[in-house]
Amino acid sequence: MSSNQWKETIVERRVRYTIEVEDKLIIIENVPARMCLETGEQFFSPDTVEHLQQMVWKQRKPTRVVKVPVFEFA
Numbered sequence: 001m002s003s004n005q006w007k008e009t010i011v012e013r014r015v016r017y018t019i020e021v022e023d024k025l026i027i028i029e030n031v032p033a034r035m036c037l038e039t040g041e042q043f044f045s046p047d048t049v050e051h052l053q054q055m056v057w058k059q060r061k062p063t064r065v066v067k068v069p070v071f072e073f074a
Helices: 046-058
Strands: 010-021 024-036
Touching (some): 010 046, 024 046
Antiparallel strands (some): 010 024
């Protein structure tokens, strides 16, 4: 391997997934993902993506609710 080749290290992790739906920020914790340690990029299996979509669109009662400050970039 030459010194200028990119090396990626992918590990299994539990991550926090966030999505905005209809002006509401939704946070889903402890989502299984494969994560690149060098870039932080997260990869989700098709089953995990389907489960996330079901959770978001069925709008189940959340485990907890957090208050989030919002700032305008100016």
